[in-house]
Amino acid sequence: MRIRILGCSGGIGGRHLRTTSMLLDHDILIDAGTGVGDLSIAELVQIDHVFITHTHLDHIACLPFIVDTVGDMRNRPLTVHGTEEVLEILKSHVFNWAIWPDFSEIPTLEKPFLRFEKIQVDTPVQFGERRITAIKVNHTVPAVGYLLDSGRASLVFSGDTTICPELWQHVNAVQNLRYLIIECAFSNREHALATVSKHLCPSMLAEELTQLQREVELFITHLKPGQIELTMLEIEDSIGEFRPRMLQNNQVFEL
Template identity: 65%
Template structure:
């Protein structure tokens, strides 16, 4: 499997700042932040599956426009996966005919442009041998992470989360783990804000990573614009033994 980073910033502003979205192979999206908008129409039309970690705007912003853009190019519904609570938020607050059309009813309910597929935590979807499993997470709204398993290796994405014992228990049950993409939204000086909003900051992330049993590449995502350099300096100071990397737009991870 191959993951291409379309967006990994905690905000927008500037040529390289796109919010969370990863393209897996050519047909799977993990989250649908503003980075999706950089894809061509043909690339958008090739996406058949979207897995959402949660319903916050920076992780779903491109989804409504994407469905509309490729409507005339698709012969099957776009399948959107997430926990029942995440999908309920989309139905209630986005695809509700007030903010955006409900594409699960267009052109009709029997042949819609989009369909929802609820996932329970720890449930696995097999897409032609590519296994995608929802993992526990603890955020201010219902949320999940994901494990992507090619058979040869696995990649885990935490999504937005704070400390979560069940997340680490799940990750430590993945012996072929190669990559861990984990958020760190705030600097140490913003620890109170990070705690209130259930995000990581460098000191907390360093403590949580002590629970990781498998050696793997650590990739840091969701850094806030304007604090990227400061937060990465603190991460490198706090997490030096883990040799963390800052995730970059257009980076490719093979596994």
């Protein structure tokens, strides 16, 4: 399994800032933030599945454009996977004809460009040897993280979350865990904002990591533009023993 980071920023503001998305091999996306916009038409056509963590715009911004751009170039629908709550939000507030056409009905109900597939938390979805499992996290809207397992090694992506004991129970149970990608959206000076928006700041992340019982390579995602350097300095000060690294666009993980 090859995982390429398309976007990992908490905002926009330059060629190097793309919001959350990662490409598994050539055919699966985890989230569909603005990083998807850097893919070529040929690459977009190959995407068969999109797994959504939650429905905030920085994680779904490019989803409507994917199906609109390459729907007529494909011989089967693009499948969007999410929990029941996530799919209901997408149907009600995005693919509702008012914001965007409902591509699950066009060009016909029998042969649509888009289909929705409900997933259950803790229940793996299998693609050959690849397994993708939704993990419950704690955010302002219904949200999950994902465990990506090649059979040889695993990566956990937290998505957007705040304090969440359940996340660490899952992380600690993964026997072949190699990488942990976790958000830290704000610096410590924005602790109150992190709390109300259900994100993490370095002091909160440090407290959360006291529950980690596995050796992992730790990567930080979702840093807010304008606070990146400060937040990473605070992270180094508070959890330096974990050797945290900032996630980068176009970084590749091999599992």
